Amino acid sequence: MKYIYGTMDHEDLTISKLQDKVYIGTKVTVKGAIHAVRNMGEIAFVILRRWDGLLQTVYEDSSLDVSVNELKEGETVCVRGILREEKRAPGGIEILLTSILVLSKPKETLPLDISKWKLSASLEARLDQRAIALRNxxxxxxxxxxxxxxxxxxxxxxxxxxxxxxxxxxxxxxxxxxxxxxxxxxxxxxxxxxxxxxxxxxxxxxxxxxxxxxxxxxxxxxxxxxxxxxxxxxxxxxxxxxxxxxxxxxxxxxxxxxxxxxxxxxxxxxxxxxxxxxxxxxxxxxxxxxxxxxxxxxxxxxxxxxxxxxxxxxxxxxxxxxxxxxxxxxxxxxxxxxxxxxxxxxxxxxxxxxxxxxxxxxxxxxxxxxxxxxxxxxxxxxxxxxxxxxxxxxxxxxxxxxxxxxxxxxxxxxxxxxxxxxxxxxxxxxxxxxxxxxxxxxx
Amino acid sequence: MKYIYGTMDHEDLTISKLQDKVYIGTKVTVKGAIHAVRNMGEIAFVILRRWDGLLQTVYEDSSLDVSVNELKEGETVCVRGILREEKRAPGGIEILLTSILVLSKPKETLPLDISKWKLSASLEARLDQRAIALRNxxxxxxxxxxxxxxxxxxxxxxxxxxxxxxxxxxxxxxxxxxxxxxxxxxxxxxxxxxxxxxxxxxxxxxxxxxxxxxxxxxxxxxxxxxxxxxxxxxxxxxxxxxxxxxxxxxxxxxxxxxxxxxxxxxxxxxxxxxxxxxxxxxxxxxxxxxxxxxxxxxxxxxxxxxxxxxxxxxxxxxxxxxxxxxxxxxxxxxxxxxxxxxxxxxxxxxxxxxxxxxxxxxxxxxxxxxxxxxxxxxxxxxxxxxxxxxxxxxxxxxxxxxxxxxxxxxxxxxxxxxxxxxxxxxxxxxxxxxxxxxxxxxx
Incomplete structure (x- = not known):
């Protein structure tokens, strides 16, 4: 007979857990939605969004499976990389990426710029696209x-x-x-x-x-x-x-x-x-x-x-x-x-x-x-x-x-x-x- | 200017609180609905009901303001009396009454015998009188x-x-x-x-x-x-x-x-x-x-x-x-x-x-x-x-x-x-x- 035993620990960590110093310097796994991609040429910052906040990941290694140019806002991914302290990043941490697995892809680009600090859309527009606007x-x-x-x-x-x-x-x-x-x-x-x-x-x-x-x-x-x-x-x-x-x-x-x-x-x-x-x-x-x-x-x-x-x-x-x-x-x-x-x-x-x-x-x-x-x-x-x-x-x-x-x-x-x-x-x-x-x- | 400061302690105690030994032998105040009256002639047991249980009170003193014959199921009262241990009573305690204040009176006697251990009424009858039946x-x-x-x-x-x-x-x-x-x-x-x-x-x-x-x-x-x-x-x-x-x-x-x-x-x-x-x-x-x-x-x-x-x-x-x-x-x-x-x-x-x-x-x-x-x-x-x-x-x-x-x-x-x-x-x-x-x- 096969059984279910209750909630199990998964390999991927929450953003809140990553704030714990014990993970600094170690290889960690995180899932999230791509909230924003800031491509600076040599390196790119890929910001992930989960319910408990934003997380900065750094794309430096051009040998990764997925090219940074392919990464789009709205995709969901499972990433691995080295966690390190970075005062300028959200929550004071970032991940240097060593692998990216795409979990799902959107069909189209987002109709609202949800990664902005304040959405510029009117109340009417935000209510019409409520479930998207709330991703801000x-x-x-x-x-x-x-x-x-x-x-x-x-x-x-x-x-x-x-x-x-x-x-x-x-x-x-x-x-x-x-x-x-x-x-x-x-x-x-x-x-x-x-x-x-x-x-x-x-x-x-x-x-x-x-x-x-x-x-x-x-x-x-x-x-x-x-x-x-x-x-x-x-x-x-x-x-x-x-x-x-x-x-x-x-x-x-x-x-x-x-x-x-x-x-x-x-x-x-x-x-x-x-x-x-x-x-x-x-x-x-x-x-x-x-x-x-x-x-x-x-x-x-x-x-x-x-x-x-x-x-x-x-x-x-x-x-x-x-x-x-x-x-x-x-x-x-x-x-x-x-x-x-x-x-x-x-x-x-x-x-x-x-x-x-x-x-x-x-x-x-x-x-x-x-x-x-x-x-x-x-x-x-x-x-x-x-x-x-x-x-x-x-x-x-x-x-x-x-x-x-x-x-x-x-x-x-x-x-x-x-x-x-x-x-x-x-x-x-x-x-x-x-x-x-x-x-x-x-x- | 007059203010409200939040919840205040009231003189009357909950039944759960009375289970605390510190009140044994002291004079306590309790409110409740009369769940049942068992008149034995010399003494009467007046059972009170609150959300946290039943409480036995004992009517022995015929000099109380309210005659025991006037007390009816469905009345709500505020009583005072001496708390004492009594193994046969619900929760192992009872109150020897020294005063009774009637807070409200029903218009009619209850249509269901809610003080019974099991209500004998059919499901239909209990649903028709749901808010009364649930007083059981x-x-x-x-x-x-x-x-x-x-x-x-x-x-x-x-x-x-x-x-x-x-x-x-x-x-x-x-x-x-x-x-x-x-x-x-x-x-x-x-x-x-x-x-x-x-x-x-x-x-x-x-x-x-x-x-x-x-x-x-x-x-x-x-x-x-x-x-x-x-x-x-x-x-x-x-x-x-x-x-x-x-x-x-x-x-x-x-x-x-x-x-x-x-x-x-x-x-x-x-x-x-x-x-x-x-x-x-x-x-x-x-x-x-x-x-x-x-x-x-x-x-x-x-x-x-x-x-x-x-x-x-x-x-x-x-x-x-x-x-x-x-x-x-x-x-x-x-x-x-x-x-x-x-x-x-x-x-x-x-x-x-x-x-x-x-x-x-x-x-x-x-x-x-x-x-x-x-x-x-x-x-x-x-x-x-x-x-x-x-x-x-x-x-x-x-x-x-x-x-x-x-x-x-x-x-x-x-x-x-x-x-x-x-x-x-x-x-x-x-x-x-x-x-x-x-x-x-x-x-």
Missing amino acids: IRERSKFKLQEGIVRGFREFLYEQGFTEIHTPKIGAKSAEGGANLFRLEYFHRPAVLQQSPQFYKQMMVGVFDRVFETGPVFRAEKHNTKRHLNEYTSLDLEMGYVENFTDIMEMETGFLQYMVNLLDKDYKKELDLLDIKLPKVDEIPYVTFTNAKELVSEKYHRKIKNPYDLEPEEELLIGQYFKEEDNADFVFVTHYPSKKRPFYAMDDPKDPTFTLSFDLLFHGMEITTGGQRIHDYCELCQKMKARKIEVDGMQKYLDVFRYGMPPHGGLGIGLERLTMQLIGDDNVRETTLFPRDQGRLVP | IRERSKFKLQEGIVRGFREFLYEQGFTEIHTPKIGAKSAEGGANLFRLEYFHRPAVLQQSPQFYKQMMVGVFDRVFETGPVFRAEKHNTKRHLNEYTSLDLEMGYVENFTDIMEMETGFLQYMVNLLDKDYKKELDLLDIKLPKVDEIPYVTFTNAKELVSEKYHRKIKNPYDLEPEEELLIGQYFKEEDNADFVFVTHYPSKKRPFYAMDDPKDPTFTLSFDLLFHGMEITTGGQRIHDYCELCQKMKARKIEVDGMQKYLDVFRYGMPPHGGLGIGLERLTMQLIGDDNVRETTLFPRDQGRLVP
């Missing part, structure tokens, strides 16, 4: 950082006793968001794509007390702005046995602190490539919705137009205000008006026209909506009735309250927006792997 | 184990240099699987839900060499079996620079080894609750498709009906064969016929009627499909042409090959099926949080 090491590093954010979210929440869940994205008609839902036919029945795991995560609080999910959500909004997408990744959590809705803001702050540490520790290379300064998360100021509106109105001489919501420009000014007054990168805005929050939001007992809710602004942009939820069955039914929300299709959601739920609350973070603000990009499509908007369904 | 601690522990599987997948792959990606679930018409696609209207354009992240993960191999995704996939198949779902969670990976398609099987074996260790280390409580014996993963036998067919045909005297595919019964017998002959829980079946594999599968150069592909069977059920893919642009185009697959809508996918791709391969694991086989359940709905099948769109 600065472009791709945005998504490595995005990995770090999600990883931090999960690791932190595991530590905090949360359970990860996977809830369905196809559902029956939902009570939330009517016009914003994508509709489909599900075996001759009408169905929708979930715009949030809200109801499911609340239902699961009755089971696991604390739950989270990282997954896609779908919004058929006809927005065409720099900060809206029709499909995005939501980092959702919901936690039971809260004492105060501030518990939820504390949990988010804890996550941000964990995330910043993780990025600093494990994603330094990407932070440096993009020249990112990590935000200040040791303490995050909070301010009520009403107070925030007044503060920016006063300081920036701006009339309050809509008393029930924050306009994007107002969010920007709130961000600016707290940066100027307090050097803060983040600010929690609390107590949003009840009429602008969903039916399940818990009203503030001190003034039920406001809710025990919050948004988190990061450099003046909303990246999170959260708050405490109603946990009492009768209170929930009353609020639904007052808002004329149909109970039809909501019975299973209401059942968990009927049979008892702890006080709870939660939040949802837009992953692509958080990434955008962290990087300082000005369009959420920059930090979305394959964006979906009204015009974009491919790639 | 054995039922819910299946999903804690499922968390462990996903966690193991990600942790192992991070270690192996993989990058996590998030690919869109709404897309334009796909070349794969015509009839199996859910269709929707996307801003007046026809769109589909992705049945797999296959094309995207291949495209990202050109960027990050090794990528993975854990997310929902959608299949409009009209199957109604114990092992099919119309939406499920797929654990997908794709890796570049493979030397042989066995590299991919080695990676999967490495994941299973990591997962089994993680479950053994961090999910012992759940394994014990469900009485699960972890499978053997130190070495996994592999056998060709053709050979496997012959072996079971011979041993179990079964005629080979379909030479191009494995019937479910045949998979079961292959599982039985390797269990009997080799005490194996898993077996890789390799070299599936080319005509039964997708166009992007790499044919075996030794015999192009077969592919460099595999399925992994776990106790006789397919839980993974994988293999090496074609990386050469011209070869891919030729195979598409031979199969009369339209290039329309596939250009962006083909572009990554046009501009160069390393030799690569990957796999997809059905999370719910893997969980089902690990637990030994006989229906994949048992291990799906909120299943979607032809009849089930709620909850």
Whole structure:
């Protein structure tokens, strides 16, 4: 009988491993894609690209199997050679080539000059050729950082006793968001794509007390702005046995602190490539919705137009205000008006026209909506009735309250927006792997 | 200015923390849901439930604020009392109550006796009341184990240099699987839900060499079996620079080894609750498709009906064969016929009627499909042409090959099926949080 025993050591080394001094002066094997060829006549530099960086190889010996003139960007190769220190090369090392084996060849030359430091192509052009444009090491590093954010979210929440869940994205008609839902036919029945795991995560609080999910959500909004997408990744959590809705803001702050540490520790290379300064998360100021509106109105001489919501420009000014007054990168805005929050939001007992809710602004942009939820069955039914929300299709959601739920609350973070603000990009499509908007369904 | 500083210590303790001897004999505070009340007259046992287990509290003092007769299952409470050792209680501890504060009350008594060791309700009834049925601690522990599987997948792959990606679930018409696609209207354009992240993960191999995704996939198949779902969670990976398609099987074996260790280390409580014996993963036998067919045909005297595919019964017998002959829980079946594999599968150069592909069977059920893919642009185009697959809508996918791709391969694991086989359940709905099948769109 023949067996598979698990991962085996291979002869070829990663670029990260080559940084280890023990290999200096020895013959090593490396695989990679040819990122750039710089032919200087006598010698040529062949730059290889792997997920963990770039590697300079030096072509000096004209007796090699493959002529340097045959080597093309986009080919993948397996090379052997002597590793040596070279301060001017990426990572301080280079390989003097002794053999080259071509693993695969492209059909055509690349349509973008991916080996440049900054791609000169427009956002549209880069998105059209997304999988090629991301071969540029600065472009791709945005998504490595995005990995770090999600990883931090999960690791932190595991530590905090949360359970990860996977809830369905196809559902029956939902009570939330009517016009914003994508509709489909599900075996001759009408169905929708979930715009949030809200109801499911609340239902699961009755089971696991604390739950989270990282997954896609779908919004058929006809927005065409720099900060809206029709499909995005939501980092959702919901936690039971809260004492105060501030518990939820504390949990988010804890996550941000964990995330910043993780990025600093494990994603330094990407932070440096993009020249990112990590935000200040040791303490995050909070301010009520009403107070925030007044503060920016006063300081920036701006009339309050809509008393029930924050306009994007107002969010920007709130961000600016707290940066100027307090050097803060983040600010929690609390107590949003009840009429602008969903039916399940818990009203503030001190003034039920406001809710025990919050948004988190990061450099003046909303990246999170959260708050405490109603946990009492009768209170929930009353609020639904007052808002004329149909109970039809909501019975299973209401059942968990009927049979008892702890006080709870939660939040949802837009992953692509958080990434955008962290990087300082000005369009959420920059930090979305394959964006979906009204015009974009491919790639 | 007021600030949030991150997570704070709260007075109430988790059940896990109470296991620490230092609290024995002290006054402690705990929150939880009343899981069961056993009133013995003189004293009563009030069992609390939290995510980390059950806790026995003892009601002896009739002078407490709340009468024991008022306490009902499904209420959530905050209790105080003296912690003491009690061998007969869950976890070997109990609390002698000195105060009870009711946090929330249910409207009605529970429709299922969740405090029983085994829920007696049928699968249908349990799925109808899923969020209630899962308050049974054995039922819910299946999903804690499922968390462990996903966690193991990600942790192992991070270690192996993989990058996590998030690919869109709404897309334009796909070349794969015509009839199996859910269709929707996307801003007046026809769109589909992705049945797999296959094309995207291949495209990202050109960027990050090794990528993975854990997310929902959608299949409009009209199957109604114990092992099919119309939406499920797929654990997908794709890796570049493979030397042989066995590299991919080695990676999967490495994941299973990591997962089994993680479950053994961090999910012992759940394994014990469900009485699960972890499978053997130190070495996994592999056998060709053709050979496997012959072996079971011979041993179990079964005629080979379909030479191009494995019937479910045949998979079961292959599982039985390797269990009997080799005490194996898993077996890789390799070299599936080319005509039964997708166009992007790499044919075996030794015999192009077969592919460099595999399925992994776990106790006789397919839980993974994988293999090496074609990386050469011209070869891919030729195979598409031979199969009369339209290039329309596939250009962006083909572009990554046009501009160069390393030799690569990957796999997809059905999370719910893997969980089902690990637990030994006989229906994949048992291990799906909120299943979607032809009849089930709620909850």
